[in-house]
Amino acid sequence: MDDQRVSILERIGLEKPLVQAGMGGVSRHLLAAAVSEAGGLGTIAVPGAAAIASELAAARSMTSKPVAVNLLLPFARRSWFEAAAAADVVVTFWGTPKRRVPGIWLHQCGSVDEAHAARAAGADGVIVQGVEAGGHVRGTEPALELLERVKAALPDYPMFLAGGIATRTDVENAVASGADAAVAGTRFLLSDECVAHPEYKQRLLSANSTILTELFGFGWPAPHRVVANEATASQAGPSGEIPFINKLINRASAAGARFTPESVQRRAVAHQSPTSRMLTPHAPSEDLPRRFVEAGPLYAGETVARIDKLLSAEKIVTSLVG
Template sequence: MNQSSSIGAERLQRRMTRGASFLGSEVAILCGAMSWVSERNLVAAISNAGGFGVIACGAMTPELLDAEIAATKARTDKPFGVNLITMHPALFDLIEVCRRHAVGHVVLAGGLPPTGSLDAIKADGARVICFAPALSLAKKLIRSGVDALVIEGMEAGGHIGPVSTSVLAQEMLPEIADALPVFVAGGIGRGEAIAGYLDMGAAGVQLGTRFVCATESIAHPAFKKAFLRASARDAVASVQVDPRLPVIPVRALKNAGSELFTAKQREVAASLDEGKAAMAEAQLQIEHYWAGALRRAVIDGDVEHGSLMAGQSVGMVTREEPVADIIATLLAEAAQALEKRAAA
């Protein structure tokens, strides 16, 4: 390593120290929890490569999560986390499963943590990471005792908020980055962006789309091929048909499945009109639709009618390669960017 590249690498390491120390990993790169994709193989590979893998629990039962954590531990002795959905009806049972396995970090997604959930997670020393799509919510979560935050912009894949990553980072990092570790997510596909957010005060970053086509990812070859062919403009947000339905927009690659979701919303709205379903049940139907549609695409390879959840960074996914190579490339790009700034 020459002196100039060494300077960039040292600067990068210093900026990642807080996030890596918090996670217990070598580098402060989280893998976003992607249902059916972020399972034992990819999670273990990311942690083994120095990053921090996160199991996507999604709609798993406690028994399934128990088996998934055990299988992941059999593949890595490095730290990894578990992502739990706050609206899961068995949330506290899932938290207990994480406790039994001594999972050190639990990521809560899908809304404000229910009463008692933070205490249950932290009772044996585990750390809680929550998503904060707005500054006011971030401050509320900090007061409630969360240990770290992820601020994720609308460029991300899957369920998204209305504000871009760059705007959220500018608005929130100066206000909250001193209080606790903050990880930036959404639209990150290269190391230069990682360097930029670290310079702004982020403790680290979270990437999802970039890892979908990893060699270790179990995603169906047809699913990966769709990613490799896609450009940024192919990853579009879903449209809300009925304002009564609390549908969080989902970013995915355009296909026939996008139209199917629009039809599903109309069907659920009609059942509301006819009194056949309550609002909570209607929302659950929507969530179950996405879980099934995503499985059809990721596992079965139905890329026409399944859901191809992808962030706008999908255009930067150009080949299938090992996780270790993806992380090494991101780190090299980030170090080079920091080196250039040091020399400027």
């Protein structure tokens, strides 16, 4: 490894070149702590300052190793950043990068221009996301191809790679291509410690394809990769295209998303059905009813076709990086 690469991993205190992606609502303290304790970097992704503080404190009670917090810029408020600042690393995504925390800050990006913007804003590094990633997708080209272009543009800048990470070979290819570490989402979603709904996990284990769509875009009209369910079957075309009315509703709702009270958000999720025109981006967690598996987004990357079993987070870390 070169000095720059060692520097970012040592600054974080990361033992192994592996990061668990922040998966909104389903990567909580159990998963983050287990990944970190195994030598990777676990990431908490929950909305609200109180929830961030509580989950981070719970993770700290389970491991003394570094833990990250993931924040979505379209929704994060000042208090969220203040709570997240207690983490070892703060990861931001989807918006104009701006330093809001004093510690180590990474910004996830999907283009060379975004990487340049993150560096100019003072980010300590970037997560380069390829189009094959699950959840909300910023990248428009394969991960390794984008990594090559970002690396050429910013040769001495720390960068991690997200998208297409499911096996040890994937991690090795990412590092060999210049990434400081690999970021895995779907592989960790399919772990014992992840609080995704059990039926959601089973759907992913039996899936062999994904859909890139904007269907679940109420309040956040952005592309996202999911596995098919009743909602996509009734409202999305073969290539993920959605009705014009859905697009209008999604875009109209985006302006006030940051300021929508959490109680209103919870009611919207509670009344969501596969035929609703207002389909929120909330993933089906284990504390939601089973019916939400058909009405909510089953986020998954293309690697879902290569994953066929649930494992503990510790075994996943070992399988990916030894």
